[in-house]
Amino acid sequence: MRNDTDKKLLEAARKIVSQCDRCGTCLPACPLFEVNSVEAFSARGKNVIARALTEGGIEPTPEALAKVNFCLLCRACVDLCPSKIATDDAMIHIRQYLVNKTAAPNTRYKAIGKILKSRGMVTLAAGSLALLRRLGLNSVFPHGMVPEEYTRAHFLAAFAGPAALAGKTPPSQVAVTAATRVAYFEGCGMRMMFPEAAAETLNLLKAGTKPLVKDNVCCGLPHLAHGLRDEFLELARKNIEIYEDADAVVCDCASCGGTLKHIASYFADDARWKDRAAAFSRKVMDLTEYLAKAGYTPRQRVEATFTYHDPCHLSRGQGIRKQPRELLKAAGNFVEMKDADVCCGGAGSFHLDYPDIASKILDKKRANIERTGAAVVVTGCPGCLIQLSKAAKASGGKFKAMHISQVI
Ligand code: SF4
Ligand code: SF4
Numbered sequence: 001m002r003n004d005t006d007k008k009l010l011e012a013a014r015k016i017v018s019q020c021d022r023c024g025t026c027l028p029a030c031p032l033f034e035v036n037s038v039e040a041f042s043a044r045g046k047n048v049i050a051r052a053l054t055e056g057g058i059e060p061t062p063e064a065l066a067k068v069n070f071c072l073l074c075r076a077c078v079d080l081c082p083s084k085i086a087t088d089d090a091m092i093h094i095r096q097y098l099v100n101k102t103a104a105p106n107t108r109y110k111a112i113g114k115i116l117k118s119r120g121m122v123t124l125a126a127g128s129l130a131l132l133r134r135l136g137l138n139s140v141f142p143h144g145m146v147p148e149e150y151t152r153a154h155f156l157a158a159f160a161g162p163a164a165l166a167g168k169t170p171p172s173q174v175a176v177t178a179a180t181r182v183a184y185f186e187g188c189g190m191r192m193m194f195p196e197a198a199a200e201t202l203n204l205l206k207a208g209t210k211p212l213v214k215d216n217v218c219c220g221l222p223h224l225a226h227g228l229r230d231e232f233l234e235l236a237r238k239n240i241e242i243y244e245d246a247d248a249v250v251c252d253c254a255s256c257g258g259t260l261k262h263i264a265s266y267f268a269d270d271a272r273w274k275d276r277a278a279a280f281s282r283k284v285m286d287l288t289e290y291l292a293k294a295g296y297t298p299r300q301r302v303e304a305t306f307t308y309h310d311p312c313h314l315s316r317g318q319g320i321r322k323q324p325r326e327l328l329k330a331a332g333n334f335v336e337m338k339d340a341d342v343c344c345g346g347a348g349s350f351h352l353d354y355p356d357i358a359s360k361i362l363d364k365k366r367a368n369i370e371r372t373g374a375a376v377v378v379t380g381c382p383g384c385l386i387q388l389s390k391a392a393k394a395s396g397g398k399f400k401a402m403h404i405s406q407v408i
Pocket of ligand 1: 022023024043044080081082083
């Protein structure tokens with residue numbers, strides 16, 4: 001059984017990487033290659049490693065796993081590649097294969113995966129992190145894992161001015177029919193790291209509808225990305241069941257949204273789940289995608305200048321670039337930054353595994369944000385927001401980092 005699975009994984013990876021003609025067009029796109037011009041860091045290098053594995057040229061070893069783990073899964077290479085080689089998908093298949101084959105000691109991922117699999121543990125973690133923040137002990141945690149959250153109330157106090165703060169904001173003009181059953185998908189990152197932003201997302205949904213609030217489980221991306229595919233499938237089945245009575249499932253995390261939209265492809269060969277998974281994936285929407293569809297306009301305009309950082313899983317992963325920018329243009333002044341869609345270095349647990357490289361990538365992002373002169377950098381993914389909060393701190397207060405739900 002395991003052998004069959006391994007063969008399928010290798011075959012899936014082979015199908016992708018055998019199309020790579022090694023032209024090297026992808027090299028300048030890869031943020032990892034940019035900080036250190038090592039061929040193995042780039043998509044071309046990773047595809048050569050994967051191809052050698054599928055052809056038996058190299059053995060499945062922990063060293064090979066380390067090489068394919070060193071990828072942000074940001075899809076920048078896919079965008080630039082003339083043949084649209086899905087290196088990120090190949091890396092996910094190969095990671096799973098190597099974890100199966102090497103019984104790799106991926107203890108950290110297993111521990112994180114275990115916490116994220118249990119809603120109870122996520123709630124407990126969210127409570128502990130909130131307490132640490134209240135006690136002011138968040139800064140003792142490394143890698144900005146307990147970020148200070150800049151709330152919508154702070155934002156309005158700083159940017160809206162007394163006139164805007166004095167009155168109650170007018171009701172939203174959201175055109176959602178009464179029949180639309182809209183449900184919120186609260187990802188683990190939002191729940192644990194940015195509860196105020198998650199609450200604002202729910203407020204936005206409440207402005208036009210009566211959202212269904214579900215006790216959902218993790219989207220499973222951390223499991224999928226680190227060789228815990230069975231756990232991913234188990235979580236996916238639970239979420240499919242949980243949201244069966246909803247017409248729309250709205251995510252305020254780019255990574256959750258991207259993963260949930262892809263769930264159908266993981267059940268394509270499963271007669272029992274195929275249709276239910278496809279129906280589920282079809283109704284998943286990013287918050288900005290939903291708001292644009294619903295005709296939402298920001299409740300008030302402020303005198304702040306925004307810039308926007310595209311989460312990889314939203315821009316390249318879901319093709320959503322226009323909607324957040326339109327919302328920001330309506331909420332204040334908007335200025336585009338250079339390389340807005342280049343990865344910030346967060347990439348799930350990448351910034352924990354490779355803090356030095358992640359911080360080099362983030363330095364470039366910070367400089368680009370500073371160059372815009374914007375007071376707030378906005379994004380739509382808690383993983384990016386952790387990174388951008390670190391950049392905001394490093395900038396010495398030149399800008400603040402916020403989730404889009406808090407500024408529109
Ligand atoms: S991944 Fe695409 S761009 Fe990169 S070397 Fe292969 S074919 Fe060329
Ligand atoms: S997915 Fe991103 S990090 Fe990985 S090889 Fe492609 S460009 Fe580089």
